[in-house]
Amino acid sequence: MVVPDGIEESVSSFTEKSKIFKKNGVNVPTIYSENEALGLILVEDFGDELYQFNLSNEKADLYYDLAINELIKIQSTKLDKNIFSYFDDNLLLYNWSLFEKFFINNFLENKIHNRSLEILKESYKKISLNLLDQPKVICHFDYECRNLIFKENKTGVLDFQDALIGPIGLDLASLFKDLYFFWPKEKILTWYKNYQKKIEQKLNLKVSLIKLIEYIDYCSIQRQFRILGKLSKVYLDLNRTNRIADFPVLLNYMINTSEAYEELKPISETLLPLKEVLNERIAKIN
Numbered sequence: 001m002v003v004p005d006g007i008e009e010s011v012s013s014f015t016e017k018s019k020i021f022k023k024n025g026v027n028v029p030t031i032y033s034e035n036e037a038l039g040l041i042l043v044e045d046f047g048d049e050l051y052q053f054n055l056s057n058e059k060a061d062l063y064y065d066l067a068i069n070e071l072i073k074i075q076s077t078k079l080d081k082n083i084f085s086y087f088d089d090n091l092l093l094y095n096w097s098l099f100e101k102f103f104i105n106n107f108l109e110n111k112i113h114n115r116s117l118e119i120l121k122e123s124y125k126k127i128s129l130n131l132l133d134q135p136k137v138i139c140h141f142d143y144e145c146r147n148l149i150f151k152e153n154k155t156g157v158l159d160f161q162d163a164l165i166g167p168i169g170l171d172l173a174s175l176f177k178d179l180y181f182f183w184p185k186e187k188i189l190t191w192y193k194n195y196q197k198k199i200e201q202k203l204n205l206k207v208s209l210i211k212l213i214e215y216i217d218y219c220s221i222q223r224q225f226r227i228l229g230k231l232s233k234v235y236l237d238l239n240r241t242n243r244i245a246d247f248p249v250l251l252n253y254m255i256n257t258s259e260a261y262e263e264l265k266p267i268s269e270t271l272l273p274l275k276e277v278l279n280e281r282i283a284k285i286n
Helices: 011-023 057-075 089-107 114-133 169-176 185-202 209-238 244-258 262-271 274-285
Strands: 031-035 040-043 136-139 148-151 154-157 164-167
Touching: 011 031, 011 040, 057 136, 057 148, 057 154, 057 169, 057 185, 089 114, 089 209, 114 164, 114 209, 114 262, 164 169, 169 185, 169 209, 185 209, 209 244, 209 262, 244 262, 244 274, 262 274
Parallel strands: none
Antiparallel strands: 031 040, 136 164, 148 154
């Protein structure tokens, strides 16, 4: 593993959290050697059966069951404030500022009415309150198919250096609401019930299915705000265009998911007209 100059990640953050997760039984790679000054880590090779390229209808139930098992081990890790930072008001506000500055103002060239922006901001505050009110666990913070690998009938977990203390729905939103796979609602509901049963057994945590779905949906909308802002910044700062094709998918997630909640419908109504603006902007770049 290499941590390039200019990347706000450290060798020590990865290795420190790796040791903690190992102690808790999480299937993370063994670290053989590290050098903070060079930004290098020599780690165990977990193979190449990455979820992103190997998920299929035949494998989905097994893969997601194994991913849930590892996630619960992560979530059962002690909430050590000396090691893990908090997903708090400051981070939520920072995520909003990325969305407003880099996606709305710069990428979309500020083609949105001030009142529309205010509506989005007010709705984002409601989402933030929901996230802050959720049960707190250790979160991987990017628990998606690009960071999960199938190895010896277990899920191997990668890229966990940003792990923090946050809402229980955060990693579930990453796992089940990603950009690459669209499963039938009935199938996803089965996985939610599987997770619900396991956290009651393993974490002694009872959450109704309706509440669990709400937690995941609210986290998924916040996640799309964050990703749109972050990827817009990457494009504007580094001229990387490879993730721009994902923008319409992200926007559709936000529109469709927010429409299901009365207090979040203004998000759907406000973003719907932006679809055409976004498509025109992407066409210019391409």
